[in-house]
Amino acid sequence: MQLARIAFAGTGIIALAAAMMPAKAEDSVASFYGGRNITLYIGSTPGGGYDSYARLIARHLGDHIPGKPTIVPSNMPGAGSNKLAYYIYAVAPKDGTAIGAIFPGAVMEPLIGTKKVEHDPSKLVYIGSTNNEADLCFVRKDSPTKTFKDLFTRETRIAASAEGGSTRDFPAVLDNVLGTKFKLVAGYPGSREMMHAIEQGEVEGACGLAVSSLSTAHPDWLPSGDMVPLAQEAIKGNPWLDARHVPLTLAFAHNDEEKQELELLYAQLVFGRPYVVTPGTPPDRVAALRKAFMETLQDPAALEDAKRVRLDVDPISGEEVQGLVAKVFATPPSIVEKLKQAMIYKP
Numbered sequence: 001m002q003l004a005r006i007a008f009a010g011t012g013i014i015a016l017a018a019a020m021m022p023a024k025a026e027d028s029v030a031s032f033y034g035g036r037n038i039t040l041y042i043g044s045t046p047g048g049g050y051d052s053y054a055r056l057i058a059r060h061l062g063d064h065i066p067g068k069p070t071i072v073p074s075n076m077p078g079a080g081s082n083k084l085a086y087y088i089y090a091v092a093p094k095d096g097t098a099i100g101a102i103f104p105g106a107v108m109e110p111l112i113g114t115k116k117v118e119h120d121p122s123k124l125v126y127i128g129s130t131n132n133e134a135d136l137c138f139v140r141k142d143s144p145t146k147t148f149k150d151l152f153t154r155e156t157r158i159a160a161s162a163e164g165g166s167t168r169d170f171p172a173v174l175d176n177v178l179g180t181k182f183k184l185v186a187g188y189p190g191s192r193e194m195m196h197a198i199e200q201g202e203v204e205g206a207c208g209l210a211v212s213s214l215s216t217a218h219p220d221w222l223p224s225g226d227m228v229p230l231a232q233e234a235i236k237g238n239p240w241l242d243a244r245h246v247p248l249t250l251a252f253a254h255n256d257e258e259k260q261e262l263e264l265l266y267a268q269l270v271f272g273r274p275y276v277v278t279p280g281t282p283p284d285r286v287a288a289l290r291k292a293f294m295e296t297l298q299d300p301a302a303l304e305d306a307k308r309v310r311l312d313v314d315p316i317s318g319e320e321v322q323g324l325v326a327k328v329f330a331t332p333p334s335i336v337e338k339l340k341q342a343m344i345y346k347p
Contacts, residue, residue, distance in 0.1 A: 029288040033067030043081025043102045045190035049213025054101040060302040064292035080164030081106045089119035094278045096285035104268035109164045124276040126321040128293035131314040133272025134234035138227045139205030148231040151180040159194035159203045160186040170208030176342040211238045261339045271321045290318035
């Protein structure tokens, strides 16, 4: 009987200790973040879709982190957000006070890109992604190109970012894999500048621009017919575009190998807008940031804010994004090499 009481008491102590551990971890996180600033770096210029999503996060994330730190947004554009990815990977503090909103292309660049980068995306720590994404190929209504099939016979001049950005890499792959005839005008620093060029008639359109970016900056362009959607670059299409029978580029693959290459390219859109912190960030702060990220994008106030600025929210947890990145980096080398060759733009 005495042994049973001791065992019961021991079990109770263990249970109490287990219950106290999360509270102690939260107290430690709150003690660290209380009165501090977290800088949320944004890998694009102000005004585009990535910037809008990051500033939405910045307005609400601090309310869900123990200690309620102030979130300060700061733009760090460059090289398709590879500049920011390197900063978070190698330079930023390893204490959870720097978060990077990077492009999915910066995650994929070391695997399938054509230029050397200094960061390792598989070692970045992911706290979540705001949504699954679908990218779009579209043109002005006055363009002679009217359907995706027209791209196989007519050279179409489109705006593009630098290497590593989807607006440059995605149409290059379509040219090399499917045989489209895009003419890339590359070097625009962000989606805002590209959309301005389209508006001014400097180019006919774009390919690889996120639907959410387009609907945020110019919500009237597609519904009004000013811009004509040609095809969706995604594994899973956007519901609004699906309902209007805008095809997936995958439907134009000639064989399974081409389809595999495109699917690897578009895998990054499943984690469409990833947020990362530096390798070596203390695990309790990573857990707190991941929890806060998901709570933020389920917060009625944040969702109302997102609706006001026309942002679609479909969050993916940090753990899920981390797993997806690991899976992508385990792709067979033969498929990776074929896609890498296809990303070399040949004017």
